[in-house]
Amino acid sequence: MDAEAAKMIGAGIAAIPLAGAGVGIGIIFGNFLSGAFRNPSAAAANQQTLLIGFALTEFTGLLGFVIAMILLYVV
Amino acid sequence: MTPVLLFLASGAEAAESSGGGLPQMDTSTYASQLFWLAILFAGLYWAMDRIFLKKLGGIIEERRNRLADDYDQAAELKAQAQDAEKTYIQALNDARAKASSIAAETRTMLDKEIAAMQAETDAKLSGRVQAAEASIAEMQVRATAKVKEAAVETTQALVEALIDEKPTQDAVTAAIAAAT
Amino acid sequence: MSAVDHLFAATAFAGPMEQFEIVSIFPFGTENINLEFTNASLWMLISVLVASAFMFAATNKAQLVPGRMQSAAEMLYQFIANMLRDATGGEGMKFFPYIFTLFVFIFLCNLLGLLPTIPGVPHALHVFTPTSHIIVTFALAMVTFLLVIITGFYKQGFGFLKMFVPTVPLWLLPLITVIEVLSFLSRPISLSIRLFANMLAGHLILKLFAGFVVGLLAADGLFKAIAIIPLLGNVGVFMLEILVAFLQAYVFAMLSCIYLNDAVNEAHH
Numbered sequence: 001m002d003a004e005a006a007k008m009i010g011a012g013i014a015a016i017p018l019a020g021a022g023v024g025i026g027i028i029f030g031n032f033l034s035g036a037f038r039n040p041s042a043a044a045a046n047q048q049t050l051l052i053g054f055a056l057t058e059f060t061g062l063l064g065f066v067i068a069m070i071l072l073y074v075v
Numbered sequence: 076m077t078p079v080l081l082f083l084a085s086g087a088e089a090a091e092s093s094g095g096g097l098p099q100m101d102t103s104t105y106a107s108q109l110f111w112l113a114i115l116f117a118g119l120y121w122a123m124d125r126i127f128l129k130k131l132g133g134i135i136e137e138r139r140n141r142l143a144d145d146y147d148q149a150a151e152l153k154a155q156a157q158d159a160e161k162t163y164i165q166a167l168n169d170a171r172a173k174a175s176s177i178a179a180e181t182r183t184m185l186d187k188e189i190a191a192m193q194a195e196t197d198a199k200l201s202g203r204v205q206a207a208e209a210s211i212a213e214m215q216v217r218a219t220a221k222v223k224e225a226a227v228e229t230t231q232a233l234v235e236a237l238i239d240e241k242p243t244q245d246a247v248t249a250a251i252a253a254a255t
Numbered sequence: 256m257s258a259v260d261h262l263f264a265a266t267a268f269a270g271p272m273e274q275f276e277i278v279s280i281f282p283f284g285t286e287n288i289n290l291e292f293t294n295a296s297l298w299m300l301i302s303v304l305v306a307s308a309f310m311f312a313a314t315n316k317a318q319l320v321p322g323r324m325q326s327a328a329e330m331l332y333q334f335i336a337n338m339l340r341d342a343t344g345g346e347g348m349k350f351f352p353y354i355f356t357l358f359v360f361i362f363l364c365n366l367l368g369l370l371p372t373i374p375g376v377p378h379a380l381h382v383f384t385p386t387s388h389i390i391v392t393f394a395l396a397m398v399t400f401l402l403v404i405i406t407g408f409y410k411q412g413f414g415f416l417k418m419f420v421p422t423v424p425l426w427l428l429p430l431i432t433v434i435e436v437l438s439f440l441s442r443p444i445s446l447s448i449r450l451f452a453n454m455l456a457g458h459l460i461l462k463l464f465a466g467f468v469v470g471l472l473a474a475d476g477l478f479k480a481i482a483i484i485p486l487l488g489n490v491g492v493f494m495l496e497i498l499v500a501f502l503q504a505y506v507f508a509m510l511s512c513i514y515l516n517d518a519v520n521e522a523h524h
Contacts, residue, residue, distance in 0.1 A: 048338075048341065048509065051502070051505065051506060051509065052506070052509065052510070052513070054506075055449060055506040055510065056445075058449065058453075059445050059448070059449050062448060062449060062452035062453065062456070063448070063452075065452055065455075065456055066448060069097060069455070070097075073096055073097040073100075074096050074097055074100050097272065097275070098272060098275040098276045098277060098388075099275060099387070099388050099389045099390070099451070099455070100389075101277070103289065104277045104289075104293065104295070104390075105390045106284070106289055106290060107283075107284065107289055107290045107291050107292075107293055107295075108293070108295055108296070108385075108388060108390050108391055108394075109390060109394055110284075110290045111290075111292065111293075111295070111296035111299060111300075112299060112385070112391055112394055112395075113394075115296075115299045115300055115302075115303045116299075116303075116356070116360060116395075116398075118303060119303045119306060119307065119356050119359070119360055120352060120353065120356045122310070123306075123310065123352050123355055123356045123359075124352035124356075126314075127307075127310035127311070127313075127314050127328075128332070128351070128352055128355060130314040130317055131310075131313065131314050131317070131325075131328055131332050132332070133317075134314075134317040134318070134319065134321075134329075135329060135332065135333075137319065138319050141319060
């Protein structure tokens with residue numbers, strides 16, 4: 001296989017973690033919403049935690065994105 | 076369709092022409108980026124810390140103090156108003172009590188005066204009554220004497236006319252006294 | 256057609272990575288160290304100037320009853336102060352100027368990088384996002400990281416190291432301690448990559464969609480009509496990017512607050 005083609009395939013594979021991050025972020029916001037509907041008075045106090053969870057989850061997807069970029073442009 | 080492909084291809088071309096790497100991975104630019112970041116960030120930090128945030132925090136603090144002061148002042152004024160109301164009610168009650176006491180005093184004074192005047196009038200009237208009674212009694216005595224005199228004279232005249240003899244006064248008097 | 260031609264000329268043959276290239280504006284520095292003033296420096300300078308102008312307008316005639324600008328600045332002030340107080344419980348309020356500067360700087364760098372470039376201007380004046388460069392975000396993350404370490408040892412002495420030794424069963428302790436140390440050391444990396452990758456990805460997508468629009472408009476017939484699809488997509492992505500510009504600045508500042516909390520307050524594992 002051509003090295004160039006292998007890079008492209010690798011970059012494509014490295015983009016797969018974005019799906020996991022998407023699912024994770026969906027779970028976070030979904031669970032926050034279901035919790036917030038059950039106890040709306042506690043929702044505002046937990047928004048910070050929500051955003052931290054979002055940021056930490058998003059990071060795993062971004063790692064995939066960065067690896068794809070490195071494969072495409074750096075290696 | 077070719078321009079789209081051309082555009083996509085140009086990305087790879089440009090990447091290849093500039094050494095094939097991400098611009099972010101070009102370490103030759105790091106020194107200048109860090110240098111200017113340090114200067115500008117430190118400058119912004121200094122300006123925020125020393126000027127802007129101090130001023131903004133100061134004004135927020137001042138407003139908080141002013142609000143607290145205003146609340147204190149309002150509470151004080153409220154207390155003052157309550158005090159004033161208390162004094163007012165006190166004064167009102169005092170005045171009312173004083174008024175009623177004055178009224179009672181006046182009433183007793185008037186009663187006394189009236190009683191005194193009544194007593195005086197009574198005394199005066201009773202004096203007059205006594206004098207009138209005395210004069211009536213005197214007049215009665217005098218009238219009785221006059222009646223007796225008249226009776227004596229009439230009796231004398233009658234007796235004279237009847238028997239042509241004038242009885243003495245003493246005899247007539249004695250006779251009348253016996254008859255009455 | 257002339258406006259489209261213009262746009263085409265300005266952007267169509269520049270790759271999606273062109274927006275991240277660093278161009279010198281005037282040279283500076285020694286022979287060994289190149290400290291030239293570049294477009295990255297220019298946009299950092301613009302962010303600093305915008306922040307200063309905003310704060311100056313807000314505090315210049317500061318009044319007890321605030322005007323419009325002052326209200327906005329006070330809202331921002333309270334927002335950051337509450338964030339820091341919630342995370343550190345008032346112990347870390349002396350870092351308030353740092354967190355405030357950090358948030359404002361990152362937010363403005365992110366936001367101003369979303370401005371459209373005026374077509375036809377020289378490359379050095381193209382709109383640039385300083386936070387899309389890993390070295391900038393890494394430097395900012397390292398400032399927070401070093402601040403945490405220095406403050407931690409200064410305030411707690413070697414008790415600061417207790418944060419790596421939670422109360423767990425003894426046989427788990429070596430493993431947990433290694434994991435804690437690794438997670439502590441990965442903090443600046445995750446902080447910087449999060450911000451950098453968000454900015455990079457957002458601007459790449461914007462540029463790719465914009466390239467589709469220009470490319471389709473240059474094609475003939477029915478393809479011109481299809482150009483509306485990536486255009487609408489770009490509008491959506493652009494709005495999302497405004498949200499991301501705020502959210503990433505917020506997350507960066509808030510995570511900094513949380514990390515500073517480890518330094519100023521003893522760990523309660």
